[in-house]
Amino acid sequence: MGERILNIFSLGIFRILGGALVGLGNLILGIGARSIFLWEVITKIGKKPFELREFILQLYLVGVRSLAIVAVSGFFVGGITVLQFHYALSLFGAQVYLGGVTTSGLLRQVGPVLVAIMITGRVGAFISAELGTMRASEQIQAVRCLGLDPVSVLVLPRFLAVVIMIFLLTIVGLLISLAGGALVSFFLLKVSISYYLVNLLKLTTIQAFLNGMVKSLLFGILIATISCYEGYYSAPSAEGVGKAVNRTLTYASISVFLVNYIITAIVSLTFTLGENILFLSGAR
Amino acid sequence: MSEWVKKRVSNPYLRALVLGLLDIFYIARLGLSVEGIGSNFLRFFEAVGGIVWLFIKSLVQIFLPPYRLREILKQMEIAGWQSIPLIGITVGFIGLVTVLELDYQLYRVVGNIDYVPGFAGILIFREFGPTVVSAMFSAKVGAGWSAEIANMKITEQIDAMELNSVNPIKYLVVPRLLASVVMLVALSVVGASFAFFAGWIIARQNFSFWAYYIMMSKFIRLTDLGTLFTKALVFSSVVPITSAWYGFKAEGGARGVGEATTKSVVSSILIIILLDFILNTLADKLLKIVLE
Numbered sequence: 001m002g003e004r005i006l007n008i009f010s011l012g013i014f015r016i017l018g019g020a021l022v023g024l025g026n027l028i029l030g031i032g033a034r035s036i037f038l039w040e041v042i043t044k045i046g047k048k049p050f051e052l053r054e055f056i057l058q059l060y061l062v063g064v065r066s067l068a069i070v071a072v073s074g075f076f077v078g079g080i081t082v083l084q085f086h087y088a089l090s091l092f093g094a095q096v097y098l099g100g101v102t103t104s105g106l107l108r109q110v111g112p113v114l115v116a117i118m119i120t121g122r123v124g125a126f127i128s129a130e131l132g133t134m135r136a137s138e139q140i141q142a143v144r145c146l147g148l149d150p151v152s153v154l155v156l157p158r159f160l161a162v163v164i165m166i167f168l169l170t171i172v173g174l175l176i177s178l179a180g181g182a183l184v185s186f187f188l189l190k191v192s193i194s195y196y197l198v199n200l201l202k203l204t205t206i207q208a209f210l211n212g213m214v215k216s217l218l219f220g221i222l223i224a225t226i227s228c229y230e231g232y233y234s235a236p237s238a239e240g241v242g243k244a245v246n247r248t249l250t251y252a253s254i255s256v257f258l259v260n261y262i263i264t265a266i267v268s269l270t271f272t273l274g275e276n277i278l279f280l281s282g283a284r
Numbered sequence: 285m286s287e288w289v290k291k292r293v294s295n296p297y298l299r300a301l302v303l304g305l306l307d308i309f310y311i312a313r314l315g316l317s318v319e320g321i322g323s324n325f326l327r328f329f330e331a332v333g334g335i336v337w338l339f340i341k342s343l344v345q346i347f348l349p350p351y352r353l354r355e356i357l358k359q360m361e362i363a364g365w366q367s368i369p370l371i372g373i374t375v376g377f378i379g380l381v382t383v384l385e386l387d388y389q390l391y392r393v394v395g396n397i398d399y400v401p402g403f404a405g406i407l408i409f410r411e412f413g414p415t416v417v418s419a420m421f422s423a424k425v426g427a428g429w430s431a432e433i434a435n436m437k438i439t440e441q442i443d444a445m446e447l448n449s450v451n452p453i454k455y456l457v458v459p460r461l462l463a464s465v466v467m468l469v470a471l472s473v474v475g476a477s478f479a480f481f482a483g484w485i486i487a488r489q490n491f492s493f494w495a496y497y498i499m500m501s502k503f504i505r506l507t508d509l510g511t512l513f514t515k516a517l518v519f520s521s522v523v524p525i526t527s528a529w530y531g532f533k534a535e536g537g538a539r540g541v542g543e544a545t546t547k548s549v550v551s552s553i554l555i556i557i558l559l560d561f562i563l564n565t566l567a568d569k570l571l572k573i574v575l576e
Binding site: 051052053054055056057060064069072073076077079080083084087088091092094097100101104105108109117118120121122125126129130132133188199203238239241242245246249250253254257258260261264265268 | 297301303304307308312373374380387392393402403406410415419423428431432435503539546550553554558560
């Protein structure tokens with residue numbers, strides 16, 4: 001009897017449908033598990049045993065150690081953006097808007113995503129490798145045996161450090177990428193300063209900056225949740241650690257781009273509606 | 285110093301704060317001393333030289349027999365086929381965002397949105413196709429490769445290979461390099477087409493498919509397609525060589541594997557960004573020289 005049912009389900013269409021259903025179920029289960037983990041971490045904020053010393057150390061390790069990478073990549077990505085926009089705008093003779101379009105694009109889209117991806121590679125992968133190694137060498141169980149809560153001792157300092165530091169690093173990265181874009185346009189493209197700045201204030205509003213900041217906060221929460229979850233619940237072996245790191249990189253980059261799209265869509269939907277109400281310094 | 289703090293400061297929060305700052309001070313003092321800065325510079329030059337030297341060595345090894353075709357095909361499956369979902373999703377979302385953002389920007393700048401497909405096409409073919417795909421490739425495939433090689437290193441399998449007079453570069457790096465060269469070029473075309481169709485999903489309100497295609501093809505020249513292939517070829521050797529170098533250098537158990545993975549991903553993305561910048565600045569000048 002059971003074999004017959006299996007035979008029916010091994011027919012092509014059922015197999016594909018079943019596979020899709022299982023995949024969808026796994027996706028929902030995965031998102032749910034990570035949300036529960038996020039809620040578990042959030043409820044621990046402000047509770048009594050807070051590892052302040054560990055938190056400060058993590059702030060240093062996450063923030064100061066990745067400053068150089070964010071600075072270098074931000075500078076050159078700003079330059080690349082200016083070069084490509086200059087080429088594209090010159091095709092229909094709108095180079096006057098180079099400064100405005102580049103600055104707005106860097107603030108709203110390129111900067112936050114770039115910092116998020118670099119921090120995922122630098123910090124997210126490291127955190128999941130570290131927590132996975134702790135799981136593999138049974139240090140997490142040891143912490144529990146000492147009567148401490150491993151989530152509030154090990155996970156919470158890293159989580160908070162990543163969220164705070166991505167926010168701050170995004171500000172630094174944005175400023176450096178703007179400087180890189182301006183320098184490249186002055187020295188490589190020979191665009192004069194007044195030409196670069198003429199439409200900058202007209203096209204760049206404070207909302208563009210706020211948009212980038214909101215994005216970076218959300219990216220920080222996403223990356224911190226995913227990297228801590230994958231490390232904390234990794235399979236207790238050397239292979240499990242490698243798989244956890246791989247999953248962190250994959251899931252974090254997918255979710256960063258997904259959330260980026262969702263926010264951009266919401267902003268552009270509400271833009272025409274709220275332009276007259278909210279955008280006091282709007283261009284038009 | 286920390287003992288003195290532990291004895292004197294009674295408030296637990298203040299004590300933790302002072303101790304944490306002291307920890308940072310001790311770490312930062314090592315990094316800021318003359319030896320610290322010197323060793324950082326040494327490590328940087330060691331990495332640059334080592335990666336270039338490994339690249340040259342593996343280029344030589346490509347032409348020497350035995351050719352391990354089965355291994356190359358296996359690596360091609362891992363590198364190419366299995367990373368299509370990630371690259372499709374990420375670059376697809378980038379295509380969606382690009383058209384949305386350009387709608388908004390160009391409407392404010394030029395006043396109409398006729399140029400959106402052309403602008404998006406230039407960005408897709410010159411940047412997103414090669415560069416973003418290579419960065420995602422290093423996050424997906426390069427991390428796996430460096431973890432694999434680092435695992436072999438710390439379990440002394442690479443030493444065992446050398447004892448059996450098997451060249452680890454020939455055995456491990458060359459198949460990955462060849463697979464990456466073939467597959468990254470293919471993946472950039474796949475990524476660019478994903479971004480193209482995703483862009484049309486958003487542009488659908490204003491353009492029919494053929495109007496979108498024609499408006500884009502007015503701005504895209506053959507050199508843009510050439511840029512796509514050139515950049516993909518140049519970036520393709522970055523990921524396998526960097527991940528192999530950090531894998532060969534790994535030491536110290538499971539922690540070393542994690543560190544090798546992290547470093548290889550970040551350095552390959554950084555190298556890709558730098559190479560991209562150099563190619564972008566050189567490309568125009570080279571074209572001018574060739575045309576003159």
